[in-house]
Amino acid sequence: MNNEVLDCxxxxxxxxDFKETQISEEELNRILNAAVYAPSGSNNQTWLFTAVQNKKTLEALNERVRLGxxxxxxxExxxxxxxxxxxxxxxxEFNFYYHAPTLIIASNVPDYPNAMADCSTALQNVFLSAQSLGIGSCWVNQLTWLNASAGVREFLADLGIPKEHVICGxxxxxxxxxxPPKAPARKEGTVHIVR
Ligand SMILES: Cc1cc2nc3c(=O)[nH]c(=O)nc-3n(C[C@H](O)[C@H](O)[C@H](O)COP(=O)(O)O)c2cc1C
Structure with a gap:
C-alpha cells in the first residue's frame, strides 16, 4: 500500500553536495513550520531555529568553526x-556545511533535560519535509561540538542565538x-518485539 510519509x-x-541555488522563501517557511510542529517535552517549545541564508555569513561562520x-x-x-x-x-578548504545555501541551527535553553530530544524531533521534521519538497539535507554537528568555543559563540550571538543556549544540531x-545512493541495508538485531 502506498504511503507518502513512509516513502519519504x-x-x-x-x-x-549542493547546488548554489537558494531554496525559495516558501520552501524555507514550510520547512521551519514543520520544525515547530514537532513534539516537545511537556509541549515546552523552548527551542529556537535560526535559518542562515547569507553566503558570506555562512563562510565567516565556517572560518570560526575551523578556528574553533x-x-x-x-x-583522552x-x-x-x-x-x-x-x-x-x-x-x-574544509566546509562543515558542504557549501549548502541554507543552514538551520537548532538551539535550546540551558539546563533543560529535553533540549536535545526536542530539537532532534524537530530536525527530523526538517529533513523529512525537505525530502518531500525535493530538497537535500544533512545533519551537521560541528556547532554542537563547538558549543563552548568563544569565537563560535560570539558569532552565533551576533546572529541572535543567545549565548546561554545549547546548540543541539x-x-x-x-x-x-x-x-544520493540508496540507503544501505539496516543492521540486524536493532528491533525487538515483545508480545
Ligand atoms: C546526531 C547526528 C550527527 C551527525 N553529524 C554529521 C556531521 O557532522 N556531518 C555529516 O556529514 N553527517 C552527519 N550526520 C549524518 C549521518 O552521517 C548520516 O545520517 C548517517 O551516515 C546515515 O546516512 P543517511 O542519513 O544517508 O541515511 C549526523 C547524523 C546525526 C543523527
Whole structure:
C-alpha cells in the first residue's frame, strides 16, 4: 500500500553536495513550520531555529568553526567523528556545511533535560519535509561540538542565538547535485518485539 510519509522516510538520505541555488522563501517557511510542529517535552517549545541564508555569513561562520577546532584540546577519550572533523579543519578548504545555501541551527535553553530530544524531533521534521519538497539535507554537528568555543559563540550571538543556549544540531539544506545512493541495508538485531 502506498504511503507518502513512509516513502519519504525510506528515501531520505544525507546530502553532502549542493547546488548554489537558494531554496525559495516558501520552501524555507514550510520547512521551519514543520520544525515547530514537532513534539516537545511537556509541549515546552523552548527551542529556537535560526535559518542562515547569507553566503558570506555562512563562510565567516565556517572560518570560526575551523578556528574553533584548531583551538580545541581533545581529551583522552574523544568521539572519533569529532577528532575526524578536527583533522579536516586543518584544511583551509574544509566546509562543515558542504557549501549548502541554507543552514538551520537548532538551539535550546540551558539546563533543560529535553533540549536535545526536542530539537532532534524537530530536525527530523526538517529533513523529512525537505525530502518531500525535493530538497537535500544533512545533519551537521560541528556547532554542537563547538558549543563552548568563544569565537563560535560570539558569532552565533551576533546572529541572535543567545549565548546561554545549547546548540543541539544543525541542518544543511539545498538542492542536491546528482542522486544520493540508496540507503544501505539496516543492521540486524536493532528491533525487538515483545508480545
Ligand atoms: C546526531 C547526528 C550527527 C551527525 N553529524 C554529521 C556531521 O557532522 N556531518 C555529516 O556529514 N553527517 C552527519 N550526520 C549524518 C549521518 O552521517 C548520516 O545520517 C548517517 O551516515 C546515515 O546516512 P543517511 O542519513 O544517508 O541515511 C549526523 C547524523 C546525526 C543523527
Amino acid at each position: 522516510i525510506q528515501t531520505r538520505r544525507s546530502v553532502r 577546532f584548531l583551538e580545541w584540546q581533545p581529551g 577519550k574523544e568521539y572519533p567523528a569529532k577528532l575526524g572533523a578536527r583533522k579536516r579543519a586543518l584544511n583551509e 544543525a541542518a544543511a539544506l539545498g538542492y542536491g547535485n546528482g542522486e
